Amino acid sequence: MKWIIVLVMFLSLCAYGDDDNHRFPMDLHDLGLTKQQHRVVEEAMKEYQYSNRRYHHQREKDQDALNALFLSPSFDSESFRAKSLEREKASIEIRARLLERLHSVLTPEQKRRYIHHLEEWDSD
Template identity: 25%
Template sequence: MRFLVIFLLIAKIYADDHELHSKHHIYKELSHLDLTKEQQHRVKKILKIYRKELKEYKELEEDIEDKRKDIFLQKSFDLEKINSLNQQLDREAHGIENRFLQKMHFVLTPQQRKKFVHYFDDWEVE
């Protein structure tokens, strides 16, 4: 559920290519961070990459779900294949989160990081 909410929020940021509109949404979603103009520019790029990775993750998730269903429908249940697919999905989700958080850590000041960490769970890939 959080994935959907985050995806919709990020999609809304990029719904309109007009620069002022995009800045307004960055301020609205991350206003508690008091980003500088340079930080806004960097965060916008980070969010664009994050959104793209989430879209790719969703496609992978659907593909893996189809594979899991196929495995379940087989005459014998292959737990190793199911575990392997689940681990692949987990690795990808953690990779997306880690890359996003690493980039945000680099852009934010220590004070902004303290504010950002209050909404840390909102950025989990599920």
């Protein structure tokens, strides 16, 4: 049943995706991956998505802490800076792990193509 729902959602998205310039998140079909590369990339993407979900859950908690700092009678800017930098550092670390794994398996041409995906995803 779950697969039917996924298939229906995919087909409905494809109906709006006739434009060659439109890409869905994490769509890497144009990189021309080998089977071995595909396995590594798929595993790296799954790990990235899992880590990213955990990060966003933690980010909500961190935002509550930042809000509490702001609402306190005196504003502790050092604590605010430290907590904010910690949040950004966690996000950068997740992305760096993904890029490190992909860097080890992609060819130079595939890396150039992948950069275009990063730019598109960042603009979304």
